[in-house]
Amino acid sequence: MHLANRRFARFRLFWAVTLVTLVCSSLPLVSSPLLAFPNLQQAPAVPANGVISADARVNLRGGPGANYLILAKLDPGAAVTVLSVNATEEWVRVRVNETGRTGWVAAELVQLEATPAQTVLLPTPTPDPHLNRASNTTGQLPVAAAAPAVINVEAPLSEAAVEMASGAASAPVAVTQPANMNVRGGPGTNYAVVTTVPAGTTLAIRAVGPGGDWYKVEIEGRPEAWIAASLTRTSGPLDDLPRLAVDEVPAPPATDPAPAAAVAAAAPALADAPPPAGGGFFAYGIQAQLWQNGEKGAIAGQVRDIGFTWVKAQVRWEFAEDQPGHVNWGEMDQIIDAMHGNGINVLFSIVTAPQWTRPDKPGTGGPPNDFNVFAAFVGNVAARYCGRLGAIEVWNEQNLQREWEGFPLDPALYMDLLRRSYTAIKNNCPSILVISGAPTPSGNSPVAVDDVDYLRGMYAHGLARYSDGVGVHPSGFAHPPEVTVQDWQAGRYTPPPSHFDHRSFYFRSTMEEYRNVMVANGDVNKRLWPTEFGWGSSSTPFPGYEYQAYITESTQAQYIVRAYLLMREWGWVGVPFLWNLNYSEGEMAMFRVAGRPAYEALKSLPK
Template structure:
């Protein structure tokens, strides 16, 4: 027969942080790997944290929901030596510092729409105004407008631009996707990619800016250029992107001096071989290649995944563990990109480092998807409820406004549930497939602007 355990032990059910005290506001002092155990020597009053005897004999704490407790658990006493909670000021040093921008625009509310494929533009405009928002964003696929050099088809853009400008809604056009004739021969034509000669793109942008000067208020130059399938499977090269941005910036300003030029927003990512480059690393390289002089605003995509907007990336794994979330990216590969807030703050810190304090960050895409996930690549959606999407979106807008350095912020998305039903795109939409407002729409409508 097995002898009963002489003392209680905690066995980790997954890799879990060890803390200095009973709460996620205490510093991390180590980690208990899945299947490892330590001796239980105490608990907090609520009984939702165990005090353990660490490897060095010093007490550490672990959240009870992430362990299996075995042995004489009932005899465990409330610990007498519980450390005082750290002061709130001891939040992760991030903050997005530096002076507030001077004369570089202001905070504002926008949303991305799908204007093509028979989309009801009147519905979209009324929905945007109903939110109390006054900016709209859509993508402009260069390849679908200039099928051969110099032969530009303006019809679809004319309709959308003239309609929304006529409604008094400001437009951000995100211009992307080179036509095949403009791309290098060695590119991967199965995915989108940049032109071989940046001047071909700059020429198109100059014509676009000139045609819509006074109607389109801002142009975003490319999108997620730190990601392989937005860059033709070619080497992810910030210097090459900056050649594209420099030529484009000059062409846009020559055609329409008041046009706001937004740098292409990076996707939040770590370094993944030749598939992705860390967005902070890429943004630094953009600055090292002249970004400060060739942009009016800095585009970012602070993605929410399944992490609330008030948490930094250092706090994300504890939240995942506490809630029993099914998507464990923030624990399996801890990185700033899992936290929308950390993406904003870290990007701002890079702006400050390179002396670009008078510009604002423009989140040209952000949001939280709601499950059930249509595509397993977006499995984090399964952890998010409609109520969480609504509450987190409002909280993030309010927080971004409070920073003083965030500019126009575009929620992804309004109406893809109507234009692209059955795809993962619908999971971010804030109206239903038949055009009814979701809870997120209603809470944004009520949010003080």
């Protein structure tokens, strides 16, 4: 369904040169960050506690610079832990204490209680926005996804770690990327976790596992310590490392025979992925028709004109990869270039499988026979656009038969697809947000499963673990956004029996039901992402959209603005994407806002 200054209380970090003496004397002298606090006798080691000291909300970004993607908005006074500082000493990498999310904030906007001492600063790599994970054979993450390391020299350093810090590594080392990374007793997720290490931990690599995707690392007291290669940044030569054979690694633990899969093949072992970000932020978004549209720059101008910071673009996989391995990156490159270059965050909603992935099934509306093929595609998208793509929505309206052709409308099946996709995306670019596919509002019928029931099923099969935001598609039909199905006014906006007697016809009722499901499943710190919502207007509506005759273009503008304000007030909505900006054909054009009063009304929204 297509609904588809007051001046800042600022401080500055003052830096003094501190001579550092190490056991390994090859390390050069480095700068040590010191804050001129009158009562601070000595600067403590990383991490350091701090708070956001601005009087307005502050951007948490994906890298050390104002050109990086905005990950979240932090409130004044928000408590953070400073993890590192970039080489120019202008940006600090922080962890938000309330949500656990990490990102970069301008150093002058953080008031430290204690500061990093005796640190070795590693330069932040310059990201390559066109890096393709498929051609990366080193086991390294794209540099845009990697956090610059800060090594605390008060703790003992291995020779390899010192060499890496000095930029003259001759022994290979790995720097861990996830906030808390599992170290296992063997090369695979089927081995027991022997310990965990925080992000930025530097470990000497001693060997490579049989499959090339796990490193044996040196940890004191752990004779067998293994980490997933894809979740590290490496330095030093890897070619000379021993590649262990199967009989040279610990035998995998015995497991009970698994029952035969009823529909899909069992998943291969998946590398540990970072946990969902949780928490979140509110921002304004809108969907635009961008694929094969030569006016991408002009569209970016329109989005900026209305003051929005997010845009949704649908990527039909069937068009993007019409033959195995033949990916049309051109359109996606142009979309990212046009939007990111104008400071606009992008959500890719990736849908529709190519026929070659499901040759025994009709159409392209459903998923591929092998869910790993889709996961590989979205993983490559994440790798290519890491640092420039804000989020990926995994599929669309999977509770509707035409969007899930050839497969049962089973939330367990969709969650298998999401689990594999989430892991592939996060392993290639941890900073990209993964939004679950949005069910369409419906009741139960031969061609659909009730959207609220379907969402419950998604949670029963792991949704909380495999999403940063929950995609939804609330629709208001002809009803104002504040009215619920229980309201005495329900039904007065369209004459019975059309679109009035079920919860799914009411924007607020649907949104509140979705939130109730999240709360019931303990997922209270996550946000709903309405990746499609809106009201259409037409004096001559298309069949099935007769209710649009009761909405004037002026009313359309009022309802949209009021819905945005309602979602902002709730505090549990992430980025709502209005359907739509500029679609010009068929029933989709009845929802557009370009050239209508709604376009001007959107400019008035508080930003």
